[in-house]
Amino acid sequence: MNSVKQEAIHEYLFHYFKASGCDILEARPGFLKVKLTIELDKLLMNRPFYWHYVEKIGQTPETQTLILKTNPNEEEGEFVHFGSPRLHQIFASARELSPSIRLYEVQKGQTGQTALYPWLGLNAKISYCSDWKRDFILSLGLNLVSGMVVKSFQESLENMALTPKIPDYCYTLSPMIKPMSGLTRLERVIESIISEDDHTWAEEARKRWESDLSLLTQFYEDYAGEEELLETFEKEKQALQEQYEPNVKINIINGGLFYLGNHSIA
């Protein structure tokens, strides 16, 4: 068991439950005991009948306590590691709970009124798929006033002090680019990043596809005229397409509006 990874998972869980507003009843390295909020109980505990019932009769609900351990040697608790369904459920719920955001940068040592520039931030997962697959994450920021685009936007944000309420003495500039057209612009940016990449993988997948397809076609030609087989032939062709056809898929992880100081992003 990779203990560094286990520690990271523990950290993750701790922050996750804390951020979701759960009561942390007990926390020590490798062990976590939390009283769930109603929202998380519904998301994680899979007991729709209970919630249906409680809500119907108007009873005060009792949420469950979850005991998780990242150290397998702990006696009590559900063991959580990188492959455990519980962690993946929590990962999925984190995404579900935070689809979009709006934040303002807190300006340090400011004097007088400060203007904050609107940025559209977008975190996306790009997947190259054929019969093989690989992914990478792109975090892009678009300045909605100047049209400037930056990469690793999320990483830049990590170093800033951000708050959900507009800080005192700050005002926001109104965007020249509407959010929807901002999204379209970012799509073009993503496309151009992809087009500059090496796509030998796609070429090779197409070759494999063509080679298998020609064997298949030859085979069924020999049985031409047998109606029943025609259907199977079509199915096999479709299967080959699904197996090999190279394509790039873009999924949005999350995104939002960020109002940042003039020189915050270089």
Add this chain to the structure above:
Amino acid sequence: MTQLPKITFDRSWYEPFIKNIEQDGPWADWELYRLAYESEKQLSVPHFRGLVAPDHLPELQLLPHQRETAERVIEQMHGKAILADEVGLGKTIEAGLIMKEYMIRGLAKKILILVPASLVLQWAKELNEKFYIPAVPQRKSYVWEQCDVVISSIDTAKRSPHADIILEQNYDLIIIDEAHKLKNHKTKNYQFAQKLKKKFCLLLTATPIQNRLSELYYLVTLLKPGYLGDAESFFEDYRSGKNKVKNEEKLRELVNRVMVRNRRSETEMDWPKRHVQSIEIPLTPEERQLYDSLSRLKDTDFIQGFSLLTLQRETCSSREALYMTIKKMLEANQNSVFHETLAPIVENIQAVTTNSKAEKALELIQSINDKVIIFTEYRATQLYLQWFLKQKGITSVPFRGGFKRSKKDWMRTLFQNNAQVLIATEAGGEGINLQFCHHVINYDLPWNPMRIEQRIGRIHRLGQEHDVHIYNFATKDTIEEHILHLLYDKINLFENVIGELDEILTRLDLKDIDKEIADIFTHSESEGEIRIKMDNLASVIQAEGMGSEEGDELRETGSDT
């Protein structure tokens, strides 16, 4: 200039976002937002090659050949392969690993697993417990549509209304266990499997199909139609005479690209050792008298041949086993001469007061002072032994093939935690795992060596960390001793590695070996004749066993890497 692949944006996120802007929220918490980004980073797989599944399965001990197989299937065979490892090397693990890898990478979501009915639950258990794959055994017809990973028997799947629903599902991966049963392309099962859309597909088989050209052809063609061309020209190119293979080299190369066959001899595995001890047990005078009195039945008109053999074998086990059969015979036949003929035997049964084997077993169990499994062929012996051991203060639990799954599991738990001895009448092929036990007593010997293999296989398998001790009981100067010495000792049955015998008997078409043996005993005029015939049988099996390596015509020597 390379052609740019098709690019697709999932835009479902846009609308709710724009709506949030218009309505001024609700907005997410910054910490959670960061955690969501972080988790996606963790989950994304940056490389086309290599396996990520093992990182998700920290508790699973993978053997090198299992990992290599999964890699080879995904990277070089593009997810369409025949897994044909020798028995006991963990084909299910390999299939599970490949499945997990595809699921993690998001290349497979909807998965259909077709296995023999008796293995459905075991597959479900393994996938759920070892791989955290929520595989569901098919019970209701709506399962096909609602669940992503479904396990079913092919016999259920091919029937209406299931077949039509299944054919409409968009499966990413199809797995068929015991695929050698699909060798005949004219059967309904084969045709059903043919109709399934196979984006990724794994066919699992334990039987060496290399030497059977037509099985090989139809199995590969099921996997990748056209890969071996049409039937006519395939057989023209590769078959010489009736059953011989020609152009082997070329065929082997072709087949190696779609089939993985790991061999025990090539894997770096540490099998636990088998320590085998044959124990000859002299009969008491009373038992001897009973046994001999049966032989005299040969001269009567009533009981001969096979039924006489049965009685003799039962006597070697326990007087109780014999008595149950005799009682049934007497009830079924009211003929007074028949009753008179059997009367002395019934008397002899009553005269027997001790069971020499049981005494020996007791002595052994006490000296082992650890968990022991006793296998017997007979229910009556099982009951007797339970009673006998209880008298001597030894705890035991019974086990029968006919028990329901839950009862089997319960008995297993009882044995593990509360009893020293498990008395089983059947090895029960479906995976009851008894690896915590290292001692097996074969109280009586079945005549089909495969059953012995299955018995031993309950505890001598991958994951067993201790050496295994096997004690074979044979009563002296009886047919039991014949079987032990003339056959089993000669073919080194007990030392054999798991699976080898299965393959040998398959190759020899000797799956009904118990019938052959019964034949030898019933149709031989003398001891000498029995001896010669048993000798012949043993030599045939032995020769095949020794020749198997060279004789394997499509043996994989090279690899296509």
